[in-house]
Amino acid sequence: MKLKNEYDCPLHLTMDLIGNKWKPLLLFHLLNGPLRSGILQKKIPGISNKMFTQTVRELERDQLLSRKVYPVVPPKVEYELTETGKSLETILRDLDAWGKQRML
Amino acid sequence: MKLKNEYDCPLHLTMDLIGNKWKPLLLFHLLNGPLRSGILQKKIPGISNKMFTQTVRELERDQLLSRKVYPVVPPKVEYELTETGKSLETILRDLDAWGKQRML
DNA sequence: CAGTATCCTCGGCGATACTG
DNA sequence: CAGTATCGCCGAGGATACTG
Numbered sequence: 001m002k003l004k005n006e007y008d009c010p011l012h013l014t015m016d017l018i019g020n021k022w023k024p025l026l027l028f029h030l031l032n033g034p035l036r037s038g039i040l041q042k043k044i045p046g047i048s049n050k051m052f053t054q055t056v057r058e059l060e061r062d063q064l065l066s067r068k069v070y071p072v073v074p075p076k077v078e079y080e081l082t083e084t085g086k087s088l089e090t091i092l093r094d095l096d097a098w099g100k101q102r103m104l
Numbered sequence: 105m106k107l108k109n110e111y112d113c114p115l116h117l118t119m120d121l122i123g124n125k126w127k128p129l130l131l132f133h134l135l136n137g138p139l140r141s142g143i144l145q146k147k148i149p150g151i152s153n154k155m156f157t158q159t160v161r162e163l164e165r166d167q168l169l170s171r172k173v174y175p176v177v178p179p180k181v182e183y184e185l186t187e188t189g190k191s192l193e194t195i196l197r198d199l200d201a202w203g204k205q206r207m208l
Numbered sequence: 209c210a211g212t213a214t215c216c217t218c219g220g221c222g223a224t225a226c227t228g
Numbered sequence: 229c230a231g232t233a234t235c236g237c238c239g240a241g242g243a244t245a246c247t248g
Contacts (some may be wrong), residue, residue: 019124021123027118075229153243
């Protein structure tokens with residue numbers, strides 16, 4: 001990750017944080033509340049196990065979502081948007097709406 | 105590109121169209137009007153010549169921008185947002201604003 | 209100036225198998 | 229159920245040189 005003041009424009013920073021195929025998708029599916037790991041993953045057809053774990057880890061590192069581990073067997077893990085993550089809600093819904101428009 | 109009705113959710117379509125590091129950046133810099141090829145490219149530090157051409161071609165194919173060639177020497181090419189491209193304006197500005205917020 | 213062609217490398221990513 | 233480890237491929241993408 002670059003230093004913040006190295007960016008030529010703010011959009012560049014944004015794209016570094018969520019500018020790939022999966023991140024917006026993951027965040028979008030968490031808009032309605034926390035989800036268990038398995039459930040969330042099933043909502044993203046086409047993503048591999050590895051990519052899922054990796055992506056979710058990066059989002060956690062960048063404070064866009066939080067990871068909650070329940071000390072039970074079998075293991076239970078939930079992912080939930082942080083406040084920062086939630087601040088993307090409007091954008092995520094707009095992106096979804098835009099796609100919807102193009103599907104017609 | 106998948107068939108439109110193969111998508112599980114509209115956002116997925118959107119991400120296929122503009123879900124990478126460079127596309128939103130390119131489109132963003134065209135919001136204020138058409139730009140010559142060289143000028144546009146210089147506005148995107150870090151992009152290679154090859155990636156620039158490739159990305160711009162994909163955006164043209166997907167009807168998000170148009171390419172206008174002037175029959176002069178030396179060559180002059182301008183890129184301009186299509187109506188579809190312009191329909192992303194709000195989203196692009198929001199993404200930029202979001203990044204700005206995070207830079208503080 | 210704008211773009212193409214070629215080469216080559218590095219790492220993204222899937223597949224599979226395994227652990228707590 | 230959730231996640232890690234390992235292997236291996238293939239293609240994204242950079243560097244360079246060249247054309248109209």
